[in-house]
Ligand SMILES: Cc1ncc(C[n+]2csc(CCOP(=O)(O)OP(=O)(O)O)c2C)c(N)n1
C-alpha cells in the first residue's frame with residue numbers, strides 16, 4: 035500500500051485483507067473458493083514482500099491445520115474460505131478452540147447446502163459458525179456489512195483472537211465481499227495491532243492452560259524460551275492428558291465462560307433511525323444494507339422505525355437486542371436464510387412482542403422491497 | 418552417559434507408558450530420545466506434532482514443545498509450524514492410519530512441497546488405538562477386527578509413496594533393527610527437506626493375535642523375518658519380494674527444501690515491490 039493512498043475505492047474482500055495486514059497478520063494458509071478467492075490472491079501478492087507467508091494448502095482441513103501450527107509458532111495467522119471449505123475447517127476449528135490457539139477464519143458466505151449456488155450470496159452459515167464443530171464450546175463470530183467494516187472488523191478479529199486465545203470467525207457474504215465502496219485505511223488500526231499475551235513467569239513455571247483472572251491463559255510460542263505443549267484432548271494445566279471428571283468440567287466451563295463472561299467487550303452493533311422505535315428491524319451483513327434503506331424511507335415519512343445492526347453475532351448480544359426492543363410492538367429480523375437469527379432474537383425479548391422474519395434464500399440479495407413487504411404483511415396499519 | 422542425556426528428553430514422571438506389553442512404540446520413543454541427545458538439540462527448538470492413535474500419544478513422553486492435534490492432520494500442522502519458523506526442528510509422529518490412510522493426502526503434499534519436517538511413522542499394520550481395524554498398510558488378506566474374512570484391499574508401500582511424491586530422505590527400519598533405526602533417525606534429523614522414516618512395529622494385542630503370529634516375542638521374530646536389507650532386496654526376483662520390506666536408507670536427495678525456496682521468493686517479492694508496487698485491485 036502506497037502511503038499517500040489511505041482513502042481508496044476497494045472491494046470488500048480486498049478490505050478484509052487490508053484489515054488483516056493492518057492488525058499485523060503475517061501468515062495465510064488457504065485453498066481457493068468463490069467468493070473468497072480474492073483474499074487468497076491478494077495475500078499471495080502482499081504478504082511475501084513484508085516477510086509474511088502465503089501458503090496454498092491441499093485442502094481446507096490442511097489450511098486450518100497449518101494456520102494453527104503457524105499461530106503456535108508465533109505468527110498472526112488466518113485463512114479465508116466459503117461454505118464448502120468452512121465445513122472442512124470445522125474439525126480443526128474445534129482443535130483451535132480446545133487447544134486455545136488464536137487465529138482468524140474469514141467466511142465469505144455463499145448459498146448452500148453443499149455446492150449450492152456457488153457464486154450467489156447467502157447468510158446461512160450463522161448457526162454453523164456457532165455450532166459447526168462438535169462438543170460444547172463458545173464462539174466469537176463477527177459480521178461485516180460494508181467495505182469499511184470489512185477492514186475494521188478484520189483487524190478487530192485478530193485483536194479478539196489474541197485477547198481470548200480463541201479462533202475468531204469473520205463472516206462476510208458474496209455481496210459485501212465483491213462490492214466496491216470507499217474505504218479509509220485508518221492508520222490507527224495499525225497502532226492497535228493484535229498482541230499476544232505472553233507469559234511473564236520463569237520458563238519452568240509456565241503452564242499453558244493456567245488461566246489468569248479473566249479465564250484466559252497466556253500463550254507463548256514455539257521457539258521462545260518457553261517449552262510447552264498444547265492439545266485437542268482433555269488436559270490439565272500443563273497440557274497433559276487428564277481424564278479426571280472434575281478437571282474436564284472445569285475446562286469445558288472455562289472455555290465457554292472466558293467468552294461469555296467477557297461478552298460486552300466483544301459486542302459491537304449500530305443503531306439506525308428512530309431510537310427505541312415502535313418497529314425494530316434487526317439485521318446484519320448485506321441484509322442490513324437493505325434495512326438501512328427502509329429505515330431512511332420510513333422515518334422520513336414519520337414512522338417510528340429503527341434498525342439494530344449486529345456486528346457481533348456470537349456471543350449473541352441479547353441485552354443489546356432487549357434494550358433496542360424496549361418500546362417495540364413489532365420486531366422484524368432480516369436475514370438471507372430461513373430465519374437462523376430470528377430464534378435468538380425471539381429468545382432475547384419478551385413473548386408479547388411478535389418477531390417476524392424478512393428472509394431470502396434464493397441466492398439473491400435481500401432487498402428493501404423484501405423488508406417493506408414483510409412490514410406490510412405484518413398487519414401493521416402504519417406501514 | 419547417552420542414556421542419561423536421552424532420558425532428559427523424556428517425561429519419565431509419566432512412565433510407565435500407556436502402550437501394551439509387546440508394543441514396539443517404546444523402542445521408537447527410545448530411539449528418538451537418543452537421537453535428540455546425540456544431536457544435543459535444545460528442547461525449546463524442537464516441536465513434536467502428533468496425530469491420534471497409540472503412537473500419537475508419544476508426545477506425552479517427550480519433554481519438548483508439542484501439539485497433539487487431530488487424526489491425520491499432523492503433517493499439515495507441522496507444515497504450518499515449519500514454514501512459520503524454519504529454524505525449529507519439527508517432528509511429526511504418526512501411526513500408519515494417521516499418515517498413510519486418513520492423512521494420506523497431507524503426506525503426499527508435504528513430500529511434494531519438501532517441507533523440512535521429519536515424519537516418524539510407526540507402522541503396526543493396523544489401527545491399534547481403536548481395536549485393530551485394517552489400515553492402508555494392512556497386508557492384503559490380513560485378518561483384522563474389520564476384515565474377519567481377510568483384507569480385501571492392497572496395501573501402500575509407504576516409502577515408495579513418499580519417494581514418488583518428492584521426499585528428500587526416505588528410510589525404513591523396524592523395532593527389531595534398533596541400531597539401524599538410530600542411524601536412520603540421525604540422518605533424517607540432520608537432512609534438510611521432507612524426511613520420512615517408516616518404522617515397522619509390533620502390535621501383538623491386535624495384529625499379532627488376529628493373524629496368529631504368536632506372543633510379543635514371536636511377533637518380533639516375524640517382523641525380523643519380513644525385513645530385508647535394501648541391497649539384498651534389490652537382488653530378489655519379484656516373486657521373492659512378496660510380503661518383504663526393504664530396510665535401510667532408500668532415498669537421499671538434495672532438492673532445496675520449501676523454506677529455502679520461500680526465502681528466495683520473499684527476497685524477489687521485496688525487490689519487485691520496491692521497483693514497482695503491484696497494482697491495487
Ligand atoms: C476424524 C477421526 N476419525 C476417527 C478417529 C478414531 N481413531 C482414533 S485413532 C485411530 C486409528 C489409529 O491408527 P494409527 O494411526 O495406525 O495409530 P496406532 O493406534 O496404530 O498407533 C482412529 C480410527 C478419530 N480420532 N478421528
Ligand SMILES: [Mg+2]
Pocket residue numbers: 470512513514539540541542543544545552
Ligand atoms: Mg497403526
